[in-house]
Amino acid sequence: MEELRVKAQLVDGRVVVWDVKQAAKLYKEGFxxxxxxxxxxxxxxxxxxxxxxxxxxxxxxxxxxxxxxxxAGNEVSPKDFYEYAKKFYEDFEYRYKxxxxxxxxxxxxxxxxxxxxxxxxxxxxxxIDHAPFLVHVMPMERSMDPVEIIRAGRLSHSVKKRFIIAxxxxxxGSVDYCIFxxxxx
Numbered sequence: 527m528e529e530l531r532v533k534a535q536l537v538d539g540r541v542v543v544w545d546v547k548q549a550a551k552l553y554k555e556g557f558x559x560x561x562x563x564x565x566x567x568x569x570x571x572x573x574x575x576x577x578x579x580x581x582x583x584x585x586x587x588x589x590x591x592x593x594x595x596x597x598a599g600n601e602v603s604p605k606d607f608y609e610y611a612k613k614f615y616e617d618f619e620y621r622y623k624x625x626x627x628x629x630x631x632x633x634x635x636x637x638x639x640x641x642x643x644x645x646x647x648x649x650x651x652x653x654i655d656h657a658p659f660l661v662h663v664m665p666m667e668r669s670m671d672p673v674e675i676i677r678a679g680r681l682s683h684s685v686k687k688r689f690i691i692a693x694x695x696x697x698x699g700s701v702d703y704c705i706f707x708x709x710x711x
Contacts, residue, residue, distance in 0.1 A: 534583060534592045536602060539614055541583035541594060542575050549576035552591070557634045557651045558582050566653070579637065580611040580618070581625045588626075617665065624663045624692040627701040635661075641687065642677075659688050666693040666702070675706065 532548045534541045543549040543559070550571035552558050559582055561574040578586065586592040587604045594602045602610070612618045621644065628635045628647055638646040638660050646657035664670065670691070691704045 531593045532591060534578060534594050536594055536596050541578040541580065544575050546573040546575065549574065552576060557636065558586065580614055581622055584608060584611055584622060585626055585629060620665055620694050621663050623694045624661065624701050657687060659690055661690045661692050663692050666696055
């Protein structure tokens with residue numbers, strides 16, 4: 527039996543799953559989104575709506591797991607949603623390609639802002655394991671100041687995570703990863 531698409535509503539730059547049962551199910555599938563008003567869900571799923579990031583919503587729409595509707599209830603095509611999301615992130619295309627690549631490799635991708643990176647990447651999920659990786663997305667043609675590298679390396683080292691820079695190869699469209707390690711002579 528084919529799984530029904532979950533309806534998610536676009537509300538001022540956010541995408542919300544209002545049906546609390548569908549919200550809990552979607553969260554359990556891959557730790558998508560965050561429950562409204564809940565910072566960290568414990569073992570039991572809260573009966574709350576689920577807020578998805580624009581990246582998560584586009585990924586789930588592309589996978590056929592959700593249908594995005596506007597505030598009037600009209601369906602928003604994935605193509606139109608992509609154009610909408612690009613207005614919020616100037617580098618949405620790069621961020622999304624990296625997000626999708628990590629998800630397709632089986633990782634759980636969560637926001638990494640509290641660690642000073644774009645993504646905190648888990649093997650199993652928050653509450654199950656600690657994120658072993660911090661991933662920062664950069665266009666391949668952009669240079670990185672050595673101080674930025676040291677700052678990111680020190681921060682990731684202090685929270686016991688590997689620091690990774692991800693870039694989208696402009697020629698192939700593939701995602702390339704560069705992992706930093708401390709070197710002690």
